[in-house]
Amino acid sequence: MRKKVIAGNWKMYNDIPASVKLISELKKNLAGLDLKAEVIICPPFTSLDTAKTLIKDSAIMLGAQNMYFEESGAYTGEVSAEMLKSTGCQYVILGHSERRTIFKETDELINKKIKKAILSGLNPIFCVGETLEQRENGTTESVISTQVSVGLSGLSAEDLKKVIVAYEPVWAIGTGKTATPEQAQQVHVFIRSLLRKLYSDEAAEGVTIQYGGSVKPENAALLLSQADIDGALVGGACLKADSFTSIIKSA
Numbered sequence: 001m002r003k004k005v006i007a008g009n010w011k012m013y014n015d016i017p018a019s020v021k022l023i024s025e026l027k028k029n030l031a032g033l034d035l036k037a038e039v040i041i042c043p044p045f046t047s048l049d050t051a052k053t054l055i056k057d058s059a060i061m062l063g064a065q066n067m068y069f070e071e072s073g074a075y076t077g078e079v080s081a082e083m084l085k086s087t088g089c090q091y092v093i094l095g096h097s098e099r100r101t102i103f104k105e106t107d108e109l110i111n112k113k114i115k116k117a118i119l120s121g122l123n124p125i126f127c128v129g130e131t132l133e134q135r136e137n138g139t140t141e142s143v144i145s146t147q148v149s150v151g152l153s154g155l156s157a158e159d160l161k162k163v164i165v166a167y168e169p170v171w172a173i174g175t176g177k178t179a180t181p182e183q184a185q186q187v188h189v190f191i192r193s194l195l196r197k198l199y200s201d202e203a204a205e206g207v208t209i210q211y212g213g214s215v216k217p218e219n220a221a222l223l224l225s226q227a228d229i230d231g232a233l234v235g236g237a238c239l240k241a242d243s244f245t246s247i248i249k250s251a
């Protein structure tokens with residue numbers, strides 16, 4: 001059985017007071033629930049330390065939204081894997097489409113980050129996904145195939161166990177347009193077949209593949225009922241404790 005994982009990507013939202021409020025509400029909502037999924041929150045860097053303290057006595061786990069692959073040095077504005085570990089992070093989102101498009105991150109750079117994260121004991125949430133243009137051109141599979149094979153290049157089957165893959169069609173992120181459960185399932189099956197080719201049946205079967213892109217309380221249950229959808233990476237809907245809780249309950 002693969003573990004189900006629901007992660008909340010806060011993006012660049014919530015200062016410290018707003019983070020305290022959201023985490024406190026979420027904790028209250030989740031208290032006493034028999035959780036069937038792992039729950040991760042990924043606040044901005046500035047709220048990680050506060051979050052670490054607040055989630056201490058809860059089932060919530062902590063992730064960051066990005067990191068750099070060097071250990072330390074003259075990299076103004078960057079944060080290392082070790083620094084994230086020291087703020088209590090167990091996860092880090094890497095290769096998010098906003099990093100790829102706005103900050104021009106390449107598959108090669110993402111690969112370096114993934115390797116460093118694993119070496120440092122962080123579990124990467126590795127995002128892949130096609131744009132609307134690529135989907136309409138019929139290149140979804142080749143785009144995802146490159147993202148997956150370059151992104152995971154040099155990783156052993158043992159390393160792969162630490163990785164969560166998140167399929168996030170770019171056209172569905174923040175747009176309110178969700179992939180249908182069938183569309184998402186189809187790409188999840190494709191990603192798993194790639195992992196089978198790159199590694200083995202056993203390795204591929206063990207990888208948690210999340211869907212992300214306008215996941216909401218209204219569509220979460222149907223998406224999560226698909227055989228190869230093992231969780232969700234939630235943006236907008238994780239910024240309200242009640243809607244995030246309802247998605248967690250769907251899992």
Ligand code: PGA
Binds near residue numbers: 009176213214
């Ligand atoms: P969304 O974002 O749920 O707001 O579409 C998902 C993401 O960017 O991870």
